[in-house]
Amino acid sequence: KNLKKYFPIKGGILGRQVGNVKAVDDISFDIYKGETLGIVGESGSGKSTMGRVLLRLLDPTSGTVKFDGQDISTISQRKLRPLRKDMQMVFQDPYASLNPRMSVGQLIEEPMLVQNTLSSQERKDMVVELLGKVGLPPEARMKYPHEFSGGQRQRIGIARSLSTKPKFIIGDEPVSALDVSVQSQVLNIMDDLQDEYGLTYLFIAHDLSVVKHISDRVAVMYLGRIAEIAPKHSLYDKPLHPYTQALLSAVPSTKVHAKREKIKLSGDLPSPSNPPTGCSFHTRCPQAHDRCKAERPDLTHMGDGHYVACHLYTEPEPKIEPKEV
Ligand code: SF4
């Protein structure tokens, strides 16, 4: 709720704070148990920072994060530790996130060692079981990450994230570094594991086509804010925000009737240290009007769980006439 993460910018000869990068700028949303929420945005939209704040890998500047009803945004690291096993992250780059000096068995076992609740035999059995779940043979545990392909390494990363029996997993672009042909294999494995273990996913991607199959709902982020959030079909079939419409028009579609005219956005993503006034998308929006520069749009419910932050869908605030005294 009202989550913010600002990074101070230091400058001048005194190194004083001269501003903030508003990576996450007042975001509120829910993630329901057992669902997959896809988060889509360009690099610089704040999606990865938001993921890290949700898991308290970064402290929020303000706002709250509740996990299973418990506020985890301000509790001490000591109180957080027993909850850590319930929340895991799968990272984008399996090459960088797996220690090359550890065998695959050690990599998957390590989080269990930290938890320290299983015997050595139980841990070994669990490693073999998890390797099987991600489609790798038991012998894989004796090998090292460099002996595997990118897709296999990401499967090892997924097995590792499951070793503490988490409830909630954030995938931070877990398939972005993989070939398209391998992406769907990894996505299918994640989907199957979700059903089997009753997992809840937050799935971060920079592209709407990647999250389409795996997500139940999708949120589109722009410059640290949510532009639109909706059930998947509603978002892909009836996108309301001009930014979502532009992103979707760039996704190649196989259905002829779904062919959309490509909407080209002018200019680059503005800097999150100096975001435009009003609606931060107004510098690139084909439908921007006067109100957009002055007034920041809030997320508004359009029905059936479809929310959009855009002045095209709301009436201007009524002007209050000053009373005669
Ligand atoms: Fe475009 Fe205005 Fe809507 Fe922002 S509020 S998306 S600038 S129409």
Ligand code: MG
């Ligand atoms: Mg699913």
